[in-house]
Structures are given as structure tokens and as C-alpha cells.
Amino acid sequence: MTDxxxxxxxxxxxxxxxxxxKQRPPARERLARAGEAEHRxxxxxxxxxxxxxxxxxxxxxxxxxxxxxxxSAWQTDVLRDWRDRVLMRLWFGRVLISLYYRLSxxxxxxxxxxxxxxxxxxxxxxxxxxxxxRSDKREKS
Amino acid sequence: xxxPMIILALIVLVVVALIGERFRRTGRRAEWLRRxxxxxxxxxxxxxxxxxxxxxxKPVALSGTPDQVYRLPxxxxxxxxxxxxxxxxxxxxxxxxxxxxxxxxxxxKAFRGQPLAAYGYVRxxxxxxxxxxxxxxxxxxxxxxxxxxxWALRDGRDTPTGAEMAGLCRWCGHRERCGLAR
Numbered sequence: 001m002t003d004x005x006x007x008x009x010x011x012x013x014x015x016x017x018x019x020x021x022k023q024r025p026p027a028r029e030r031l032a033r034a035g036e037a038e039h040r041x042x043x044x045x046x047x048x049x050x051x052x053x054x055x056x057x058x059x060x061x062x063x064x065x066x067x068x069x070x071x072s073a074w075q076t077d078v079l080r081d082w083r084d085r086v087l088m089r090l091w092f093g094r095v096l097i098s099l100y101y102r103l104s105x106x107x108x109x110x111x112x113x114x115x116x117x118x119x120x121x122x123x124x125x126x127x128x129x130x131x132x133x134r135s136d137k138r139e140k141s
Numbered sequence: 142x143x144x145p146m147i148i149l150a151l152i153v154l155v156v157v158a159l160i161g162e163r164f165r166r167t168g169r170r171a172e173w174l175r176r177x178x179x180x181x182x183x184x185x186x187x188x189x190x191x192x193x194x195x196x197x198x199k200p201v202a203l204s205g206t207p208d209q210v211y212r213l214p215x216x217x218x219x220x221x222x223x224x225x226x227x228x229x230x231x232x233x234x235x236x237x238x239x240x241x242x243x244x245x246x247x248x249x250k251a252f253r254g255q256p257l258a259a260y261g262y263v264r265x266x267x268x269x270x271x272x273x274x275x276x277x278x279x280x281x282x283x284x285x286x287x288x289x290x291x292w293a294l295r296d297g298r299d300t301p302t303g304a305e306m307a308g309l310c311r312w313c314g315h316r317e318r319c320g321l322a323r
Contacts, residue, residue, distance in 0.1 A: 002205050004291050005238035009309060011301035015294055016315040023314025035225040038266050039208060042223055043192045046209055049170045051188035074204035077194045 003073055021111075021118035022070050029112075063104040067111055068122045075129045082132045180262065180273050186211035186219065197248035200281060201288040207242040208264070218252060220261040221273075229265045229272040237287060239263070240279035247281070 006014045017023075024032065065076040087093030111118050174184055190210040197203050209221040220242045224235060239261035246252050265272045279287075293299040303321030304310055310322040 001234060001238055002241060004203070004241055004287060005234050007287060007291055007294070008234040008237040009232065010304035010313070011290075011294055012303045012319055012321045013309075013313055013315060014291075015301045016319065018295065020315065020318070025312065025314055028312050028314070031225065035223075038225050039192065039223055042208070042264075045173055046188055046191050049173050050186075050211075074196075077204060077206055081194050 001070070003070070017070070019119070020115040021068050021122060023112075023115065063101075063108045064111070064121065065125060067108045068118055068125055075125065078129050078132055079125070177271050178273065180275070182213055183211055183219070183221070183262070183273070186213045189218070195245050195249055197245055199248060200244065201285055203241060203245045203248075203288070205242055205245055207246065210246060212255075213258070217256045217258040218246060219258045220246065221264050222261065223264040223266060225266045227267065229267050229269075229274065231263050231265070231274050231276055235263045236276050236278060237284075239276065240284050241287075243278050244281050244284045 001009075003014055003017075006017075065073075065079045069075040083097060087097055111121065188209060189212045190207065192206055192208060193210075194206045195204070207220050208223050211219045211221065213219060220239050222235065222239050222242070243257050243261065247257055260275055260277050263274045263276055265274060290299065294301050301321075303319070303323065304313075307323040310316055310319070313319070313322070316322045
């Protein structure tokens with residue numbers, strides 16, 4: 001769910017998410033992961049049986065950004081987009097991504113109970129997101 | 142030199158295998174559609190986007206990844222959003238989400254001139270199976286109001302309200318520090 005739609009659920013949660021990072025109890029985290037798996041499965045089957053059969057399902061993983069912003073936040077999408085458009089084209093980018101996938105689940109587990117570190121990681125990622133958005137705008141203009 | 146009969150037999154075998162695979166695929170598709178319980182109009186619609194990321198600047202800056210976008214035979218685009226829930230229940234936030242996607246799609250060059258349906262579907266995955274719920278969407282003006290509210294809260298110009306349903310607070314990780322938790 002995007003931050004904007006989140007307002008219709010609870011405004012206070014959106015504000016606290018921004019301040020302290022997404023804080024979800026383990027049971028909710030498990031549900032969210034199951035939800036992501038369902039999205040990937042349905043994406044694959046819908047493409048296979050209803051049209052875009054040749055298209056590969058988009059890799060929705062982006063562990064640290066998902067933990068900091070939420071799995072469907074626009075910032076997470078910007079970073080996924082950047083991974084697919086820029087990093088995946090370069091051999092060292094692909095190596096970086098595969099290393100990131102190996103290490104980041106452990107990092108995310110470590111981050112979860114540390115809101116201050118999460119906020120620090122968020123400010124670093126905010127900088128990266130802002131750079132990506134700026135460079136996208138330059139490319140388009 | 143290979144016997145022409147053997148070559149013919151191989152060709153027949155390949156053709157039979159291809160036909161068999163085609164039937165198997167058709168059967169699998171029918172089985173999937175049956176399990177999905179998809180509304181008739183979506184069964185015959187064309188999937189035009191799945192998990193595709195979009196951004197727009199007007200009418201307001203939005204970004205998002207609609208789960209699926211279908212084009213109905215009569216041309217209108219319909220958005221579908223999946224939710225995994227213990228019960229087949231639709232919330233205001235689901236309608237807000239689909240309405241945001243609708244505004245986002247209307248701003249895309251790729252869909253320019255194509256009508257967008259005033260409704261969407263929430264695809265609910267429950268322990269009992271999959272259910273599609275048709276919902277009427279908000280108009281653009283209401284999405285713009287939500288967007289303004291979002292920035293007013295982010296910039297600290299407004300005070301946030303708490304959740305309307307106590308059930309949401311039970312699942313919230315900020316419960317201890319919230320002050321508005323129920």
C-alpha cells in the first residue's frame with residue numbers, strides 16, 4: 001500500500017512510519033511477506049494466461065528499502081526501477097545485487113528493533129532516491 | 142540415409158506432442174480461471190500491464206505500481222489490486238489505493254485517449270479462496286485532496302488523526318509510542 005492510501009487507514013501511522021521507519025510486529029511481517037509472494041505468483045500466472053506471456057515477473061525484492069519505506073512505497077519503487085534499469089545492465093551491478101540479496105535479509109533483521117539506525121539508513125536512502133529522481137528528470141528533459 | 146518412414150513417424154510424434162501441450166496449456170488456463178473466480182468481463186479482457194511502475198507530475202506528483210491493468214473488449218481500462226486477508230473485506234484504504242492508480246494511469250502517455258473505468262476490483266485472497274470485489278472509485282478531485290492532506294501532515298502543518306478501527310492498532314508496531322492507539 002502506498003503512503004498516500006495509508007492515510008485512509010491511519011494518519012498517525014503514516015507520520016510515525018516516516019519518523020521511526022516501518023515498525024511491524026513479527027506476525028504482521030510474516031503476513032506482509034506472504035502477501036508479496038502472492039503478488040509475484042499472481043503476476044506470473046496473469047502474464048502467462050492473460051496476455052504478456054513472454055514478460056518475466058518483476059523482481060519485487062528490495063529488502064532494506066522495503067524495511068525502511070514499506071514494500072509498496074514510491075521510494076522502494078524508485079530504487080527497484082533503478083536496479084532494473086541501471087544496475088542490472090552492468091556486470092558489477094549484477095554482482096552487487098546478488099551480494100545484496102545474500103546479505104540484506106540479515107541486515108534487515110538487525111535493523112528491525114533499532115528505530116534510530118533505521119532512521120539513519122532512511123536518510124542515506126533518501127539521498128540516493130533524490131539523486132535517482134533528479135537524474136531521471138534530466139534524462140527526460 | 143534415414144528411412145523416410147522414420148522421418149515421417151518423428152514428424153507425427155512432434156506434431157502430436159505440440160497438440161498435446163497446447164491442450165494441456167488450455168486446460169491449465171481453464172483451471173486457473175476457475176480457481177480465480179474472475180468476473181466475466183476480466184476473463185475476456187486483455188492484460189495490458191502487470192506490476193508495472195508508473196509516475197506522474199500532474200494533476201499531482203504520484204507514483205505507484207498497480208498490480209494489474211486490464212483493457213475490456215469495449216476499450217475501458219480497469220485496475221485490479223490484490224490483498225491477502227483472513228476475510229473477504231474491502232476497506233476505504235483499498236478504494237483510495239485503486240483511485241490513486243486510476244489517476245496515475247490517466248496521466249500516462251501510453252494510455253492517452255483511453256477511457257478509464259470509474260470502478261476497479263479488489264482481488265481478495267482469503268483462506269476460502271479468491272474473491273473479486275467491484276468497487277466504485279474516487280474522482281480525481283478527491284485524490285488531489287488526499288494528496289494535499291498527505292503533504293500537510295508530512296510538513297507538520299496539520300495534526301494526524303488515529304485509526305478509526307481498533308483492530309488496526311492491534312497490528313501496529315507504533316502502538317506503544319502512538320498516543321492515539323485504541
